[in-house]
Amino acid sequence: MATLLPPENPEDNPRVKAVFDDIRATRKTDFINNIWRYLAADADLLERTWNEIKAVMATPSDLDPLTKELIYLAVSIVNNCDYCVHSHSAAARAKGMTPAQHAEVLQIVALAAKTNVISNAMQLPVDPEFMLKED
Amino acid sequence: MATLLPPENPEDNPRVKAVFDDIRATRKTDFINNIWRYLAADADLLERTWNEIKAVMATPSDLDPLTKELIYLAVSIVNNCDYCVHSHSAAARAKGMTPAQHAEVLQIVALAAKTNVISNAMQLPVDPEFMLKED
Amino acid sequence: MATLLPPENPEDNPRVKAVFDDIRATRKTDFINNIWRYLAADADLLERTWNEIKAVMATPSDLDPLTKELIYLAVSIVNNCDYCVHSHSAAARAKGMTPAQHAEVLQIVALAAKTNVISNAMQLPVDPEFMLKED
Amino acid sequence: MATLLPPENPEDNPRVKAVFDDIRATRKTDFINNIWRYLAADADLLERTWNEIKAVMATPSDLDPLTKELIYLAVSIVNNCDYCVHSHSAAARAKGMTPAQHAEVLQIVALAAKTNVISNAMQLPVDPEFMLKED
Amino acid sequence: MATLLPPENPEDNPRVKAVFDDIRATRKTDFINNIWRYLAADADLLERTWNEIKAVMATPSDLDPLTKELIYLAVSIVNNCDYCVHSHSAAARAKGMTPAQHAEVLQIVALAAKTNVISNAMQLPVDPEFMLKED
Amino acid sequence: MATLLPPENPEDNPRVKAVFDDIRATRKTDFINNIWRYLAADADLLERTWNEIKAVMATPSDLDPLTKELIYLAVSIVNNCDYCVHSHSAAARAKGMTPAQHAEVLQIVALAAKTNVISNAMQLPVDPEFMLKED
Numbered sequence: 001m002a003t004l005l006p007p008e009n010p011e012d013n014p015r016v017k018a019v020f021d022d023i024r025a026t027r028k029t030d031f032i033n034n035i036w037r038y039l040a041a042d043a044d045l046l047e048r049t050w051n052e053i054k055a056v057m058a059t060p061s062d063l064d065p066l067t068k069e070l071i072y073l074a075v076s077i078v079n080n081c082d083y084c085v086h087s088h089s090a091a092a093r094a095k096g097m098t099p100a101q102h103a104e105v106l107q108i109v110a111l112a113a114k115t116n117v118i119s120n121a122m123q124l125p126v127d128p129e130f131m132l133k134e135d
Numbered sequence: 136m137a138t139l140l141p142p143e144n145p146e147d148n149p150r151v152k153a154v155f156d157d158i159r160a161t162r163k164t165d166f167i168n169n170i171w172r173y174l175a176a177d178a179d180l181l182e183r184t185w186n187e188i189k190a191v192m193a194t195p196s197d198l199d200p201l202t203k204e205l206i207y208l209a210v211s212i213v214n215n216c217d218y219c220v221h222s223h224s225a226a227a228r229a230k231g232m233t234p235a236q237h238a239e240v241l242q243i244v245a246l247a248a249k250t251n252v253i254s255n256a257m258q259l260p261v262d263p264e265f266m267l268k269e270d
Numbered sequence: 271m272a273t274l275l276p277p278e279n280p281e282d283n284p285r286v287k288a289v290f291d292d293i294r295a296t297r298k299t300d301f302i303n304n305i306w307r308y309l310a311a312d313a314d315l316l317e318r319t320w321n322e323i324k325a326v327m328a329t330p331s332d333l334d335p336l337t338k339e340l341i342y343l344a345v346s347i348v349n350n351c352d353y354c355v356h357s358h359s360a361a362a363r364a365k366g367m368t369p370a371q372h373a374e375v376l377q378i379v380a381l382a383a384k385t386n387v388i389s390n391a392m393q394l395p396v397d398p399e400f401m402l403k404e405d
Numbered sequence: 406m407a408t409l410l411p412p413e414n415p416e417d418n419p420r421v422k423a424v425f426d427d428i429r430a431t432r433k434t435d436f437i438n439n440i441w442r443y444l445a446a447d448a449d450l451l452e453r454t455w456n457e458i459k460a461v462m463a464t465p466s467d468l469d470p471l472t473k474e475l476i477y478l479a480v481s482i483v484n485n486c487d488y489c490v491h492s493h494s495a496a497a498r499a500k501g502m503t504p505a506q507h508a509e510v511l512q513i514v515a516l517a518a519k520t521n522v523i524s525n526a527m528q529l530p531v532d533p534e535f536m537l538k539e540d
Numbered sequence: 541m542a543t544l545l546p547p548e549n550p551e552d553n554p555r556v557k558a559v560f561d562d563i564r565a566t567r568k569t570d571f572i573n574n575i576w577r578y579l580a581a582d583a584d585l586l587e588r589t590w591n592e593i594k595a596v597m598a599t600p601s602d603l604d605p606l607t608k609e610l611i612y613l614a615v616s617i618v619n620n621c622d623y624c625v626h627s628h629s630a631a632a633r634a635k636g637m638t639p640a641q642h643a644e645v646l647q648i649v650a651l652a653a654k655t656n657v658i659s660n661a662m663q664l665p666v667d668p669e670f671m672l673k674e675d
Numbered sequence: 676m677a678t679l680l681p682p683e684n685p686e687d688n689p690r691v692k693a694v695f696d697d698i699r700a701t702r703k704t705d706f707i708n709n710i711w712r713y714l715a716a717d718a719d720l721l722e723r724t725w726n727e728i729k730a731v732m733a734t735p736s737d738l739d740p741l742t743k744e745l746i747y748l749a750v751s752i753v754n755n756c757d758y759c760v761h762s763h764s765a766a767a768r769a770k771g772m773t774p775a776q777h778a779e780v781l782q783i784v785a786l787a788a789k790t791n792v793i794s795n796a797m798q799l800p801v802d803p804e805f806m807l808k809e810d
Contacts, residue, residue, distance in 0.1 A: 002400040003256045003629040004642060005807050033262045035254060041216045042643035045650075048730070051248065052723065053163055056155060062235045065200045065453075068243055074206045076248035077391040078213040080485055081621055082234045083254040083261055084247070085393055089408040090265040100197045102409060103447035106391050112219070112241035113186065119218040121347040121376050123137045124353055126218055127168045130225040132680050138359040139372060140537050177373035180380075181458070187453065212661040215350055217753055220663055225676040237679060238717035241661050246721075248653040256617040256646050258625055267410050272528045273764040274777060303532045305524060312778035315785075319520065320593070322562050322588065326512045332505045337472045338513055344476045345517035348483040350755055353524040353531055354517070360535040368466045378473055379463045382480035382489070385454065389440060389488040393407045396488055397438045400495040402545050484797040485620055490798055494543040506581035507544060511796050515585075515789040522788045526752040526781050528760055542744045542798045557706055574795060576764045591788065596782045602775045608783055615787035618753040621689045623801055624787070625736045625796040628714045632806040647731045648743055652750035655724065659710060659758040667698070667708045670765040 010040035018081060019043075026058050031105050033087060066095045074109050137173060145175035154178075154185050161193050168222060201230045209244050272308060280310035289313075289320050296328050298358045303357060344379050407443060415445035424448075424455050430531050438492060471500045479514050542578060550580035559583075559590050566598050573627060606635045614649050678714060685715035694718075694725050701733050708762060741770045749784050 011017040020032055020040075039046040057068055069092045076084035092102070146152040155167055155175075174181040192203055205229045211219035227237070281287040290302055290310075309316040327338055339362045346354035362372070416422040425437055425445075444451040462473055474497045481489035497507070551557040576638055579586040584613075597608055611633045616624035632647070686692040695707055695715075714721040732743055744767045751759035767777070 002260060002807065003625060004257055004639070008253075025150040031264060033264065034259050035250065035257075038259055039253070039259050041639065042646075043649055044730075045253075046169045047645055048647075048727065049253065053250070055159075055719075055723070056239075056246050062233060063205075063239050067205065068239070070198075070202065071206055071240060071243045072247045074209050075213050075244050077387055078210050078250055079248065079251040080390045081251040081254050082190055082393065083259040084251050085164055085391060085408060086261045086265040089153050098197060099409070100444065103247070103450055104191075104196055104198050104203070104623075105206060106388055106447075107450055107453075108206045108455075109210050109391060110384040110388050111187055111191050111206045113214065113387045114380040115170070115188070116211055116214040116216040117186065117347055117383045118352045118376055118380050119216050120214075121355060122139055122170075123352065124169050124173055124220045125137060129166060129168065130348060131220040132677065134225050137537065138355060139369070177376075179460075180373055180377055183377075183457065184380075186553045188452070190449075198354065212657055215660050217663065220678060222662060234679070234716065238720055241658055241717075242720055242723075244661060245654040245658050245724075250652040252617055252653045253646055253650050255620045256625060256649060258622065267407065272530060272672065273760060274527055274774070301534060302506070303534070304529050305520065305527075308527050308529055309523070312781075313775065314595075315523075315782055318782075319523065319785075322516055323520070325584075325588070326509075326516050328708055329409060331509055332503060333475075333509050337475065339507070340472065341479045341510060341513045342517045343475055345483050345514050346521055348480050348526075349518065349521040351521040351524050353529040354521050356531045356535040366583065368467060373467055374461075374468050374473070375476060378476045379480050381457055381461050382477045383484065386441070386486040386489050387449075387483055388454065389486050390443070390484075392409055392440075392443050392489040393437050394415040394443060395407060395506050396491045399438070400491040402542065405530075479612060482792055485795045487798065490796060504544070504581065508585055510583055511582075511587075511793055513795050514796060515589075518788040518792045519785040522752055523781055523785050525755045526760060526784060528757065542800060544797055571804060573804065575790070575798050578797050578799055579793070585793075590792065592786055593790070596779075596786050601779055602773060603745075603779050610738075610742065610781070611746055611780060613782045613786045614749050615753050615784050616744045616791055617789065618750050619791040621791040621794050623799040624791050626805040633789045638737060642806075643694040643745070644731075644736055644738050644748060647745045647764075649750050651727055652732050652747045653754065655710065655728070656751055656754040656756040656759050658714070658720075658724065658755050660678055660754075662710075662713050664709050664713055665677060666761045667706070669706060670761040673713065 004038065004041055006034075006037045007040050010037060013040070013043060016040045016046060017044040019046050022054070023050065026054060035083065035087070066092065068099060069095050070097065070105055072102070074105060077106075078107050078113065139173065139176055139255060140212045141169075142175050145172060148175070148178060150178040151175045151181060154181050158185065158190070161189060170218065170222070201227065204230050205232065205236070205240055209240060212244050213248065260267075272314055276304075276308045277310050279324060280307060281311060283311040284341070285309045286316060289316050292324070296324060297303065302355070305353065305357070334368060336362065339365050340367065340375055347379050348383065378382065407442065409446055411439075411443045412445050415442060416443070418448060420448040421445045421451060424451050427459070428455065431459060440488065440497070470500060471497065474500050474508055475502065475506070481511060482511075482514050483518070544578065544581055546574075546578045547580050550577060552579070553583060556580045556586060557582040559586050562594070563590065566594060575623065575627070606632065606637060609635050610637065610641070610645055614645060617646075618653065630668050679713065679716055682711045682715050685712060688715070688718060690718040691715045691721060694721050697729070698725065701729060710758065710762070736780055741767065741772060744770050745776070749780060752784050753782075753788065774810065788792075 011020055020036065023032060023036060024030055039049060069088065073088040073092050076088050146155055153242065158167060158171060161166055174184060206222040208227050211223050281290055290306065293302060294300055294308060309319055315366040339358065343362050346358050416425055425441065428437060428441060429435055440511065444454060478493040479498050481493050551560055562568055563572060563576060579589060609628065613632050615630040616628050686695055695711065698707060698711060699705055714724055744763065748763040748767050753762050
């Protein structure tokens with residue numbers, strides 16, 4: 001039902017193989033999920049997407065891995081991406097998200113969706129207190 | 136420029152005064168920002184919105200306050216709510232978000248927006264591995 | 271600040287003049303608001319847009335004019351169109367929307383936004399009871 | 406295919422049972438649709454969502470029940486929530502929506518979606534005539 | 541699973557038959573795809589939608605047919621319309637879109653989605669250089 | 676009014692200077708627009724965003740530069756990014772977009788927005804004819 005067909009033997013392409021090898025090494029698993037198998041149809045898009053995912057999500061940084069995953073999940077929910085909601089819910093569980101934390105993410109996303117539309121409906125002026133000040 | 140006018144003396148309405156008092160007590164500040172001053176036009180909507188914000192965002196829970204605020208900010212960015220992006224950027228800074236963490240939120244939201252549309256464009260089938268299993 | 275300039279003397283173009291005349295006659299006012307003055311830059315788009323607005327919104331039908339306007343306003347809020355939220359809030363007031371009804375629209379839009387994201391986050395299966403049955 | 410599993414015997418939890426009883430009493434039916442059965446996984450979210458639905462949608466107010474349901478349906482269409490489009494189309498039919506009215510909702514939502522993007526594309530300035538004036 | 545049932549013998553309605561005949565003649569095929577078979581439930585909506593599609597997409601103009609189809613596909617991806625992503629991917633292939641061009645569309649849509657949210661997150665001021673100047 | 680402050684002397688940072696030099700060389704202009712001046716606050720995000728823009732938009736490929744820019748503009752309109760609509764309208768004009776082509780983009784985006792919501796509202800099943808077949 002997809003709009004493009006994944007290549008049958010993607011790792012025959014050495015650029016694809018290099019990305020798949022890096023995915024397996026980075027994630028310490030043999031499982032290559034569908035987005036990578038389909039992106040393999042275009043090595044440029046595959047490389048660029050994986051490199052960005054790896055840099056942003058799989059590299060130690062100022063936010064812990066679960067927080068980053070929950071933000072990713074929240075965005076995927078708002079953008080209503082079926083595949084992404086499934087994959088990032090699974091990823092968040094794998095990184096330790098508890099059912100209670102999952103319910104909290106839903107509560108926050110739902111609350112934000114609500115106050116976002118209320119603010120837009122009222123066309124609220126921004127409080128000067130929220131503005132950044134140059135020194 | 137708003138689409139409704141905030142009441143001039145909102146605290147003449149005792150239901151509004153009770154909410155404003157609770158906002159001041161909960162947040163330990165005298166500052167009442169615009170969303171509350173405008174919502175004061177409808178006491179039902181004001182009470183319900185504040186009660187939900189307080190329960191979800193201002194009550195100790197399984198996620199720490201900064202993580203919750205970053206999720207709220209991320210959703211507001213995706214929903215493109217000008218007021219909310221300003222107010223929740225300010226709120227996140229007040230809760231300790233560093234410039235590096237702010238940049239990371241932008242990176243994650245941008246990356247998720249990108250993989251969300253790629254997944255939707257390809258109409259990817261969900262991997263069975265991501266499905267929940269009933270016992 | 272617009273991304274195209276409205277023509278200076280739009281009614282020099284007889285196709286534009288015909289649309290503007292019809293707007294004035296249909297609405298019984300001399301006021302031509304900005305969307306029409308800017309659309310005048312392209313007579314095709316102007317004619318097609320006005321004809322559709324007139325057919326859908328200004329022709330007696332199975333929904334009363336205020337209900338139709340409230341639906342239009344709700345969609346404009348969700349799509350976060352600043353111009354449209356202002357113009358359709360004003361149009362709804364002109365058609366008799368009371369402050370209490372305005373507040374209700376906000377409540378419904380906010381509630382729907384909330385349950386929409388919750389449903390998408392949970393990826394709920396549709397109940398068979400909601401399906402239409404062929405005879 | 407959902408991202409969380411509904412509890413098997415939800416009414417073993419007295420808070421869930423109280424909500425389900427209220428749904429049945431309010432709607433005068435034994436049918437509990439999926440959103441409630443899944444939300445039962447988190448009693449807070451279940452209670453808060455139902456209480457808001459009941460207050461906004463199932464309480465007599467300044468808008469009639471069908472108008473409220475059509476606004477809810479319109480928002481669900483724009484937010485592209487599959488579950489919600491199905492459930493609120495069914496709810497609107499149950500409240501008396503005729504096929505002709507259904508077609509009108511589609512026409513209005515489609516027209517609004519169209520003029521919303523045109524307005525955003527042109528970045529239209531808001532007419533001063535649409536602004537609210539303080540006395 | 542649709543929310544309305546398509547009429548069983550749509551061409552018994554002469555207005556529907558006229559549109560279907562025009563679709564077959566314009567597209568030089570006997571295939572009537574689902575959107576038209578379902579829209580046949582409301583002749584007004586069917587006629588208006590087809591007339592607009594024909595005028596915008598099937599009439600020689602200042603943009604070539606493939607460019608127009610790629611823009612249509614890009615919008616459908618962003619709006620996350622499953623049916624439309626499938627139908628316009630197929631239509632673009634029929635108009636000559638190569639796999640490399642398909643991959644480029646994905647890259648551009650993904651990149652735009654990314655810079656769109658970054659710009660909104662930063663609430664960037666518009667450069668005066670981008671403004672149109674009146675003579 | 677932005678949510679982060681651009682660095683005052685961004686080119687003191689050699690990574691920023693290298694990107695700005697590349698922007699000037701690639702675009703053959705001294706003008707650095709706001710998105711780059713603000714992204715300079717985070718060299719990672721600046722480099723990654725510019726490198727992707729350059730690879731996707733400023734490198735000869737299977738789509739001509741104006742077609743790519745029109746797709747970018749269309750996405751920015753749908754995502755309702757004020758900054759992006761302004762900057763990509765200007766960029767498209769610089770790449771030769773005529774007023775007639777600009778009007779066509781608006782017509783296509785508007786038409787797609789309309790059929791997207793109609794399809795979602797009807798929850799249309801995808802025609803088997805649109806599916807890709809594996810050999």
